[in-house]
Amino acid sequence: MANVRIDRLHKEFRSHGGVVHALKELTLDIADGEFISLVGPSGCGKSTALRIIAGLETPTSGRILFGPRDITKLEPRDRNIAMVFQSYALYPHMSVRQNLEYGLRKRGVAREERDRKVATIGAMLQIESMFERKPRQLSGGQRQRVALGRALIRDPEVFLLDEPLSNLDAKLRVHMRAELAALHQKVQTTMVYVTHDQLEAMTLSDRIVVMNHGVMQQVGRPDEIYSRPANRFVAEFIGTPSMNMIEGELRIESGKPIFTGPGMAIALPQASLHMPAAKQATLGVRPEDIALVAPDTPGAIAARVTVSELTGAERYHFVTVGGGSVIIRTPASTVLHPGENVALGLHPDRLHLFGGAGEDAAALR
Amino acid sequence: MAVRSGGPLAWLRDQHLGVILLLPSALTFLVLLVFPLSYGIYTSFLQRHVLDPEGVWVGLANYVWLFGNAEFWQSLAISTLWAGATVGLQIVLGTAVALILHQPFKGRSLVRGLVLFPYMMPVVSVILIWMLLYNALYGVLNYLLVQTGLIAAPIAWLSQPGSAFWSVVFVGVWKYFPFVVVIVLARLQVIPQDLYEAARIDGAGAIARFVDITLHQIKDVLLVVALLRTIYMFNNFEIAFLLTGGGPLRATMTLPILVYEQAFGLYEMGRGSAIAVVMFLILIGVMSVYFAFLRKESD
Numbered sequence: 001m002a003n004v005r006i007d008r009l010h011k012e013f014r015s016h017g018g019v020v021h022a023l024k025e026l027t028l029d030i031a032d033g034e035f036i037s038l039v040g041p042s043g044c045g046k047s048t049a050l051r052i053i054a055g056l057e058t059p060t061s062g063r064i065l066f067g068p069r070d071i072t073k074l075e076p077r078d079r080n081i082a083m084v085f086q087s088y089a090l091y092p093h094m095s096v097r098q099n100l101e102y103g104l105r106k107r108g109v110a111r112e113e114r115d116r117k118v119a120t121i122g123a124m125l126q127i128e129s130m131f132e133r134k135p136r137q138l139s140g141g142q143r144q145r146v147a148l149g150r151a152l153i154r155d156p157e158v159f160l161l162d163e164p165l166s167n168l169d170a171k172l173r174v175h176m177r178a179e180l181a182a183l184h185q186k187v188q189t190t191m192v193y194v195t196h197d198q199l200e201a202m203t204l205s206d207r208i209v210v211m212n213h214g215v216m217q218q219v220g221r222p223d224e225i226y227s228r229p230a231n232r233f234v235a236e237f238i239g240t241p242s243m244n245m246i247e248g249e250l251r252i253e254s255g256k257p258i259f260t261g262p263g264m265a266i267a268l269p270q271a272s273l274h275m276p277a278a279k280q281a282t283l284g285v286r287p288e289d290i291a292l293v294a295p296d297t298p299g300a301i302a303a304r305v306t307v308s309e310l311t312g313a314e315r316y317h318f319v320t321v322g323g324g325s326v327i328i329r330t331p332a333s334t335v336l337h338p339g340e341n342v343a344l345g346l347h348p349d350r351l352h353l354f355g356g357a358g359e360d361a362a363a364l365r
Numbered sequence: 366m367a368v369r370s371g372g373p374l375a376w377l378r379d380q381h382l383g384v385i386l387l388l389p390s391a392l393t394f395l396v397l398l399v400f401p402l403s404y405g406i407y408t409s410f411l412q413r414h415v416l417d418p419e420g421v422w423v424g425l426a427n428y429v430w431l432f433g434n435a436e437f438w439q440s441l442a443i444s445t446l447w448a449g450a451t452v453g454l455q456i457v458l459g460t461a462v463a464l465i466l467h468q469p470f471k472g473r474s475l476v477r478g479l480v481l482f483p484y485m486m487p488v489v490s491v492i493l494i495w496m497l498l499y500n501a502l503y504g505v506l507n508y509l510l511v512q513t514g515l516i517a518a519p520i521a522w523l524s525q526p527g528s529a530f531w532s533v534v535f536v537g538v539w540k541y542f543p544f545v546v547v548i549v550l551a552r553l554q555v556i557p558q559d560l561y562e563a564a565r566i567d568g569a570g571a572i573a574r575f576v577d578i579t580l581h582q583i584k585d586v587l588l589v590v591a592l593l594r595t596i597y598m599f600n601n602f603e604i605a606f607l608l609t610g611g612g613p614l615r616a617t618m619t620l621p622i623l624v625y626e627q628a629f630g631l632y633e634m635g636r637g638s639a640i641a642v643v644m645f646l647i648l649i650g651v652m653s654v655y656f657a658f659l660r661k662e663s664d
Contacts (some may be wrong), residue, residue: 091563
């Protein structure tokens, strides 16, 4: 068990005629026993970061410490980590038992000790009945358990998981997600989890690191990331359907900040005066923070319904406001018809304001 | 199918169509495989001379002669050793070269191309080159070995039974190992990289990774390569024949050369055919063992 300190980690790849910065100055403290997710689109540097922690890649600069121990230059085998791969990477010619005990064998653990640990892990993951089978005789979910078992069996200080659920079908993925959460509760080992699936990150993590273009965009608890995104990228990346982004202008009228966009003029809370005095601005509002109101409500925004989608418990309504498109999320009981005129009210405490360019943005609040 | 209802082809039912579509390959198979093979087996029961093309039915006499003939047993031993040695060494050398060519280095593509060179060259050119290299009087090999002090006097490589056999084996290995390289290299390139990464994390060193991952991953293609090479090398005629003609003192007299000697040297077509039939049966035996082994492996 150890806390992990990632200190100004930088990684460049040199390819034909250019340098790619896969990871830029990543600094992060991971507490002992924490479950932390690295999330972002393909090529954001999350896998590179994980592979550097594992020792499968060497960083261009920067350090990694497990507790007081600088492990930056150690071989993977000397780091006391375990890793679960997206493809599971089970040794195909070995039985489940041999797969589980391979790492112990390579470390010279005595036979009785190995048998004891295999039995414990087998019971924990309910894979005892398949010890003598080969990986190809197992289903995806069973392989997944064996891969987890192979990682768990060595009592690693740090547990690294590289998109471990993405090869499973949707139903099994939800099931394994819950098992993974329960497993972390039980073993209390530090876990670093890489995924492109924001739902996995949200449901499993103590904290989430959102990355883009090799740069950490925000780190925080799932609720912080969701309700207070640090910038437009995080705001748009986290949440399904995505946050509505409305381009417009920020003005001060008689001492009060007003956002005007296509078909709307919205009085903002005073706090937004601390915003950089950008004239161009983007207003972000999550689909569930838009309410249908009576047309005569002060400040109501006129909109027209184009499409409604039923997803089960909820409906997504696509409406046009002043030429732009906005998504609203309501309970399934709210039925709207295409062509219908509606009035919208925005929840004033749950608005996000970003600078016009979207890059230097800060959330409103 | 359109042919089922109406039209001039209405009489053509699916079964008939199937037969018609099979016919070209069935005929080819009959003409090119079944006929020559049966004819060869038939000939092995005849005493047939070039001056007596009709031949006389002698039953198993050719086989009786064969199994009582010391030269046949000697050639069988030589052929077995020849096939075993060339295939074994081809696999070891081919795998080693494939492993080297799998590593990234400057000029790798060029070297990968050059390695195929022996395999691409016509056999006769290869043999002429090696006869020059092996030449006792002015051969490059002797020159280099004497110059570097490894041997005191030139060796007549192809004129002494022991060195002749291994010199021929060496050429057989050199000529055909690129086949192994190509197949193994192709297999190496599709081994999932994360198996090696998982093994590194599990604590496996370079040797353990080779034994526990690489070797197991290429095992299947090595078995196929071994079968293909064994059939090929056991039947190979030209390398030994062109280099030594089966000599000296029958040291490189493989079964195909013995067939040639009987059939075209002594004009004993029947005896030659009998030897060829025995070779055929031996290879069938090897393949049966191989496939039995594969079946056992795969369950």
